[in-house]
Amino acid sequence: MNVVQMPVDADARLLNRAYELEQIERAVSQGTTTMVSGGAGVGVTTTLGAAASHARAAGRRVVTIAASAWARSNISQLEPLLLLVDGSDLVVVDDVHRLQPPTVDALGMALTDLGATLLVGTHGQAGSLFERAENEHVGLAGLDRAAVALLVSEAFGREMGPSDPLVAAFHRATNGRPSALRAHLDDPDVREAVSGMRVPDPGMIVQAAARVLPERVQHQVARLDGEQQIALAIVALGGETVPANLLEVAAGVDQMRACAEIGLLRRADYGGYRFRQGSVREMITMSVAPQVRSAASKRLVEAADALGYHLRPSEIERYATWY
Incomplete structure (x- = not known):
């Protein structure tokens, strides 16, 4: 598994999560x-x-990690995690x-043997480990109206x-989704409209928002x-x-830098590139x-094969067959 260190500091504008944080x-x-x-x-x-x-x-001794679908094998999805968690008593995996669900289950059992606690974040399934009654499940919904009011007040002054x-x-x-709120509120054209x-x-x-952002992106891509x-x-x-090395091989450093210079990409904490x-x-x-x-897709598959990444998001293979 490609292991990415998560940022240490939480968003200073974390809102409406006191109850959930207390549960966690x-x-x-x-x-x-x-x-x-x-x-x-x-x-x-x-x-x-x-x-x-x-x-x-x-x-507490905490290690925070973000998981990736890119890996060299099923086993290699687990090995880097266990190397990083040595000596930690709380392991946070986003x-x-x-x-793969068996990897999550194996990780949970391995951490239990090491005497560490596992805290994970997910937008989907997370293995049978979390179907057990003794484990905790904290679900997040959108921000409530009071929290949204704070963000809107800040944006409009x-x-x-x-x-x-x-x-x-x-x-x-936005259904109270923080990312959608920030995308809307941080855009001066949307605020003006x-x-x-x-x-x-x-x-x-x-x-x-649907009109302004696509127009800007289309203009940037055209350059x-x-x-x-x-x-x-x-x-x-x-x-x-x-993985950053996979991006460099498949896309090229100069090409990604050009995309960053016009504002579409930014350097990520782990050394690669991600969208703003x-x-x-x-x-x-x-x-x-x-x-x-x-x-x-074809270049991603070729670069992944050359570097030994045999596990990858399924859509990569699907799109590559169009070529």
């Missing part, structure tokens, strides 16, 4: 294997980061839905309460040459935790020309 901290303090789940963008990673930070502050029409509109438009509405409407906010567009598609198809916003990755994945996607 109570469970892990008792040595209970714990799973935090929720839809993409709802704040699973941020919540895990906060729990890890609190555990460190309490004196994105375990990317691992004026205090608004939960009942403010603008807050209500953003809450409904919303500010001009006499009566804020959730549908209009979604339409404004790239053919090889750079393939590199962008490689990063999109490979996923956030694709998850919504941009989705947009590129869905809208890229079929021949570009096929070329990107």
Whole structure:
């Protein structure tokens, strides 16, 4: 498994998670294997980061890791984890839905033998380990109206309460998902479009975001040459935790740097590249020309085979067959 160290510090704007954090901290303090789940963008990673930070502050030895579907073998999905967790008493693994369920189960048993507690985050299934009644499952929903009001107030520079029409509109438009809220609120064009509405409407906010962001992305992509567009598609198809060395072989450092210079990519903590916003990755994945996607998939498969990565996201193989 490609192992990626997660950031140590949680998002300073972690909101509306006091109850869930209390559940998590109570469970892990008792040595209970714990799973935090929720839809993409709802704040699973941020919540895990906060729990890890609190555990460190309490004196626990914590290692935080993000899982990846890219691996050289089934066994190699597990080995790097066990090397990293040596000497830790709390192991936090994000994105375990990317691992095969037997790997997650084996990890849980191995950590039990080592006397360490497992805390995982997932957007999907996480193995039979979490079907056991003695283990804890904490589900995350979207932010409530009061938390959304704080973020909207910060973005617009004026205090608004939960009942403010603008807050209500953003809450409904994003279902309280922090990532969607930030994508909307951080975009000055979206804020300008919303500010001009006499009566804020959730549908209009979604339409404004759906119009502004694609237009900007299309303009940026048009500035790239053919090889750079393939590199962008490689990063999109490979996923956030694709190994940095695999990206370098498949896409090329210069091409990825060009994509970063125009604002589509940024350097990741683990040394590779990732999209500045998850919504941009989705947009590129869905809208890229079929021949570009096929070329990107083919290069990913060839680079993965050359480097010995035999496990990879299933969509890579599917798209590669189009070539």
